Amino acid sequence: METAAKTIKLYDDRPYDLSFTGEIIYAGPMEEGTRRLILDRTLFFPEEGGQSPDRGMLADCRVTDVQIRDGIITHTVRGSRERLEVLEPGCQVRGELDWDFRFSNMQNHTGEHILSGLLHSTYGFDNIGFRLSPNTVTLDFNGHLDRDGLLEIERRANEAVYANLEVYARYPERDRLEAMEYRSKKQIDEAVRVVTIPGVDACACCAPHVRRTGEIGVIRILKSLRYKGGTRLTILSGRRALALMQQQLIVLEDVSHLTSRKQEELAEGVRSLLEENADQRFRIGELERQITDLRLSAIPAEQKNVFLAEADMSPLAQRGYVNGLCERHEGCCGVFVGNDSEGYRFIIGARQSDAKHQNALHSDARQAAALLREKLGARGGGKPAMVQGSVKAAWQEIQKVLEGLS
Ligand SMILES: [Zn+2]
CATH class of the missing domain: 2.40.30.130 (Elongation Factor Tu (Ef-tu); domain 3)
Structure with missing residues (x-):
């Protein structure tokens, strides 16, 4: 060039x-x-x-x-x-x-100066990284703050916004510069542009900023993560912060409506719903076990190769059901969950050698899976003790195929 x-x-x-x-x-x-x-x-x-x-x-x-x-x-x-x-x-x-884009960058960039300046003057932390992209704004510093500390920094940053302070950029003479205290990430050889927000920050920076802090509107800290031995804050200022808060409020309103709780009681409300849900899942599991026990006891013990169909059942209950069948019956035993139009997911087990059934003739559940694959195009497989899979066929057809088991 x-x-x-x-x-x-x-x-x-x-x-x-x-x-x-x-x-x-x-x-x-x-x-x-x-x-x-x-x-x-x-x-x-x-x-x-x-x-x-x-x-x-x-x-x-x-x-x-x-x-x-x-x-x-x-x-x-x-x-x-x-x-x-x-x-x-x-x-x-x-x-x-594109002025909207530029102004949003100026708001977010100046917001970052205020936060970094306060982190430095209050705690001595240095800004060690900054990213301002259309999707995220992050600020990295070499220290840690708890939630209260971050809320306090955020509150003070917004006080600096209300104070509507002037933001100005100067290229000080070398000797003045040497006497100045300002934040700088690297040694700069050419003329240093120092951006000052009186009482809040002075920092070497080449980017455009707003003229007065009031133009930032609002500064928000959205997230804090441990990052490379320090902290990464996700922050947002100005129009973009407002747009996000509007979205968040809609979500809060929706959840509040769905749970019939006030917004300030949402965390407690969701916690109690989750607890209720866990209790109910436990109760359903208990009831399913009771039902399978009842059904199992109705099948004559001498019956071999027992297969049952269920319209709906959790995989956990289905597995328990199959174990119960194998415990009581010889041969291959299985449970098919589903219906004739959509097909069935199946678990088939076969009792293996154990102290209680030492003399029993051992079956291989894979034989049942092989039959279903061959005759009905079923998918799935497993081990001699248990196979699982799915098959798209009517229950009558499935039963007929499984009658072929020895
Ligand atoms: Zn700057």
Whole structure:
């Protein structure tokens, strides 16, 4: 690339401008409907410091990516062939920001400064990572805070929003800079841009911020996770925080309506529903066991190869039922759960050698599964003591096939 001059960053001191005109100084080759453009100046903030790049239109083409390297900013634009073809060095082109997207980034970025500044001044924690993408905003710091600590930091961050403090960016002279206290993640050789929120934060940063903290609207900490020996907070500010809170409120209202509980009593309400549910499951299990015992006792003990069909039964009860049958009867015994139109899932067992039945003739449940596979296209398999599977056939057909067992 022939361009050595660094791109003039218009977003640096004009973060509220929506459009600009610049001159193309380099246009890359056409690549699948896209072209890379370098201008003498730009309002588009590139992907930098964990923040995703600005969006918008440039020369009537959609800006799909903006990258910076050695101070040179490259835009990738997508457009029609006719449109892309005429973009050549020397052309004056107009750029227009997707302002909603940019402003949301400014709100979220400035919100992060406030939280990081407070974490630093209150606890001495350093911000060690930041990510601002359309889907998530995360802040990593090298410490831990419990829930109360996080609520307190969040409360104080929002106090800084209500105070509507000025946010300003300066490039201090070297000697002033050396005397200043500011947060910085890395050693910076070129002129350092320090973004200050009086009484809250001073931090080396190159991104666009809101003019006053009141524009952030609200700062929320959504989640806190242990991460690489420190903490990762998921945070959200401004419009995006409001949109999320609106969604959350709808969910709360729905759950509150479904459980007939007030919102503030939901956790308790759901806990008691879960306990009730566990009790009922236990009771159902007990009743199923009683029913199978009754049914088992009605079958003459000398009967061999006993197979039964049930319309509905939990897999656990079905297994218990099969065990009960095998305990009392010789040969293969099984339980089929389902109906003729949708088919059956089956468990078939066969009593194996044990102290009580040492002299019995041992059967192999796999023989029953093989018969069902061969004659009715059943699926499934297992071990000599137990097989399971499914079969799509009528109960009468199944019974007939199983009569073939020795
Ligand atoms: Zn910043």
